[in-house]
Amino acid sequence: MTYCLAINTETGFVLCSDSRTNAGFDNVSSYSKMHTFAWPGNRVFGLLSAGNLATTQLVIKRLQADLDSGTIPNLLSVSNMQQAVDYVATVSTHVQNLHVVRDSGNVNFEASFILAGQIGNARHETLMIYPQGNYIHESGEHPFLQIGEIKYGKPILDRVINRTISLEAAARCALVSMNSTVRSNLTVAPPIELLVYNKDSLRITHQLCLNESDPFSKELSQAWNQGLVIALQNLPKFYWETPGLPEIAEFQSAK
Amino acid sequence: MTYCLAINTETGFVLCSDSRTNAGFDNVSSYSKMHTFAWPGNRVFGLLSAGNLATTQLVIKRLQADLDSGTIPNLLSVSNMQQAVDYVATVSTHVQNLHVVRDSGNVNFEASFILAGQIGNARHETLMIYPQGNYIHESGEHPFLQIGEIKYGKPILDRVINRTISLEAAARCALVSMNSTVRSNLTVAPPIELLVYNKDSLRITHQLCLNESDPFSKELSQAWNQGLVIALQNLPKFYWETPGLPEIAEFQSAK
Numbered sequence: 001m002t003y004c005l006a007i008n009t010e011t012g013f014v015l016c017s018d019s020r021t022n023a024g025f026d027n028v029s030s031y032s033k034m035h036t037f038a039w040p041g042n043r044v045f046g047l048l049s050a051g052n053l054a055t056t057q058l059v060i061k062r063l064q065a066d067l068d069s070g071t072i073p074n075l076l077s078v079s080n081m082q083q084a085v086d087y088v089a090t091v092s093t094h095v096q097n098l099h100v101v102r103d104s105g106n107v108n109f110e111a112s113f114i115l116a117g118q119i120g121n122a123r124h125e126t127l128m129i130y131p132q133g134n135y136i137h138e139s140g141e142h143p144f145l146q147i148g149e150i151k152y153g154k155p156i157l158d159r160v161i162n163r164t165i166s167l168e169a170a171a172r173c174a175l176v177s178m179n180s181t182v183r184s185n186l187t188v189a190p191p192i193e194l195l196v197y198n199k200d201s202l203r204i205t206h207q208l209c210l211n212e213s214d215p216f217s218k219e220l221s222q223a224w225n226q227g228l229v230i231a232l233q234n235l236p237k238f239y240w241e242t243p244g245l246p247e248i249a250e251f252q253s254a255k
Numbered sequence: 256m257t258y259c260l261a262i263n264t265e266t267g268f269v270l271c272s273d274s275r276t277n278a279g280f281d282n283v284s285s286y287s288k289m290h291t292f293a294w295p296g297n298r299v300f301g302l303l304s305a306g307n308l309a310t311t312q313l314v315i316k317r318l319q320a321d322l323d324s325g326t327i328p329n330l331l332s333v334s335n336m337q338q339a340v341d342y343v344a345t346v347s348t349h350v351q352n353l354h355v356v357r358d359s360g361n362v363n364f365e366a367s368f369i370l371a372g373q374i375g376n377a378r379h380e381t382l383m384i385y386p387q388g389n390y391i392h393e394s395g396e397h398p399f400l401q402i403g404e405i406k407y408g409k410p411i412l413d414r415v416i417n418r419t420i421s422l423e424a425a426a427r428c429a430l431v432s433m434n435s436t437v438r439s440n441l442t443v444a445p446p447i448e449l450l451v452y453n454k455d456s457l458r459i460t461h462q463l464c465l466n467e468s469d470p471f472s473k474e475l476s477q478a479w480n481q482g483l484v485i486a487l488q489n490l491p492k493f494y495w496e497t498p499g500l501p502e503i504a505e506f507q508s509a510k
Binding site for chain 2 (some may be wrong): 066151152153154155157158160161168169171172173176180181183184189194205208218219220223224225226227228230231232233234235236237238239240
C-alpha cells in the first residue's frame with residue numbers, strides 16, 4: 001500500500017509520500033514515490049505515484065526517456081498543466097496496457113498519480129490521475145488530493161486544510177496526516193518525503209526525507225500526541241461531571 | 256454504512272454508535288444500532304450492530320423473544336460473558352442463514368456485533384462477533400473494538416486510548432472518533448448514541464443520544480477543532496522557519 005497527498009494553497013503546494021512497497025506481507029521494500037522534474041526559472045513538476053511498482057517505475061522512466069530523446073510531447077515541451085497531465089495520463093495508460101496481454105488476469109497493473117506543478121507565470125496546479133487515465137483537479141472547496149490508503153489521514157485534512165493556510169502549516173498538517181496513517185496501517189511506512197513549493201519560485205523550494213529515527217520526526221510525533229491530549233482535556237465535560245448543569249439529551253435512563 | 260466502537264477501561268466501558276442506514280444512496284434512514292439489556296444489580300449488556308439491517312433487527316428480536324418465552328439459553332440465563340457471546344453469535348449466524356436459501360447471491364445478509372457487559376461480580380468485558388460467528392476479545396494492548404467504517408476514527412484511538420484512561424475521557428475520545436468519521440463519510444451520521452458503564456454498578460450509568468443540533472455536540476466539535484488548530488500551531492517549525500538551526504535531513508536541493 002501507499003499513502004501520498006498533495007495540498008494546494010494560495011501560496012504554493014505541498015507534496016508528501018511514504019516509501020513502503022509490498023507484494024504480500026513477506027515481500028516488503030522501500031521505494032521513493034515522489035519524483036521531481038525541475039527547470040529552475042522555467043517550470044517545476046512533482047509526481048506522486050501509487051499502485052503497481054513496475055508500472056509506476058516504468059512511467060517515470062518513460063517521462064525521463066522522452067526528455068532525453070527530445071520526443072514530443074515531453075515535460076519540457078508542454079505549454080501548460082493541462083497538456084502536462086494529458087501527457088502523463090497517456091504514458092500511464094500506455095504502460096499499464098503493455099503487460100496485460102501476457103497476464104492471466106491475476107495481476108493488477110494499475111497505478112494512480114498526483115501531478116503538481118507550475119509552468120512559467122501560469123497558476124500552480126495539482127491533479128489526480130486515475131488508473132484509467134482520466135483525472136480531477138483540486139478545487140477551492142477541496143484543496144487537497146490523496147492516493148493510496150487515504151482514510152486514516154483524511155479527518156485532520158478535512159478539519160484544517162483550506163486555501164489560505166500557510167504553506168508551512170499545510171506541510172505540518174500533511175506530516176500529521178501521514179503520521180496517523182503510518183501508525184494505523186503497517187503497509188504505509190517511512191521514510192516520509194515532503195516537498196514544499198513556493199508559488200512563482202519556479203524551483204523546488206524545500207524537500208525533506210524523514211526517517212523514523214529523525215529527531216524532527218520524533219519531535220513532531222511527540223508534540224502532536226501531546227497536543228491531542230491537551231485538546232481532549234479541553235473538551236466540554238458531560239453534565240454528570242459538572243453537577244448543577246441541566247441534563248443534556250439524556251433520552252433513556254437505566255432499564 | 257455504520258460506525259460503532261467500544262472502549263474497555265479499568266473502570267468500565269464506553270459504547271458509541273451512529274444511526275445511519277442506507278440501501279443505496281437514495282434509500283437512507285435512521286435506526287439505532289445500540290441495544291441494551293439490563294437487570295439492575297444482576298447484569299448489564301450493551302450490543303452494537305453493523306451490517307444488514309433486517310439481520311440485525313431480527314437478531315435483537317430473537318434475543319428479546321428468548322427472554323420473553325424463557326427459552327434457554329437467553330441473556331438472563333447465561334452465567335458468564337463467554338456463554339453470552341456464544342449465544343449471541345449462534346443467534347446471529349442462525350438469522351443470517353434464514354434467508355440465504357431464497358437469495359440469488361446478490362444480497363449480503365452479514366452482520367457484525369460488539370457485545371459488552373458485566374454479569375454479577377465477574378469482570379466487565381467487550382467482544383466483537385464476526386459475521387461467521389467467531390469472535391475476539393479486547394485486550395490490554397488493544398482496549399477498543401470497532402465495526403463498520405473503522406478507518407477515519409482509528410488514529411485518535413490508536414494515539415490516546417489505554418486501559419487507564421478515565422471513563423469520561425474515553426467517552427469524549429469516542430465522540431471525537433465518531434465526529435471525525437461523520438465528517439469524512441456521508442454514510443455515517445447522527446444521531447450519535449453514547450453509553451458509559453461504570454464497572455460493578457450493574458446498571459446503565461449514562462446514556463446519551465446526540466443530534467447534530469445538540470448544544471453539547473456543537474460545543475464538542477468546535478472545541479475539538481480549536482484544540483487541533485492549537486496542536487498544529489505548537490508543532491516544531493521547519494529549519495527554514497527558524498534561521499540559525501542546523502538543517503535537518505535535507506537530502507536534495509532544487510535541481
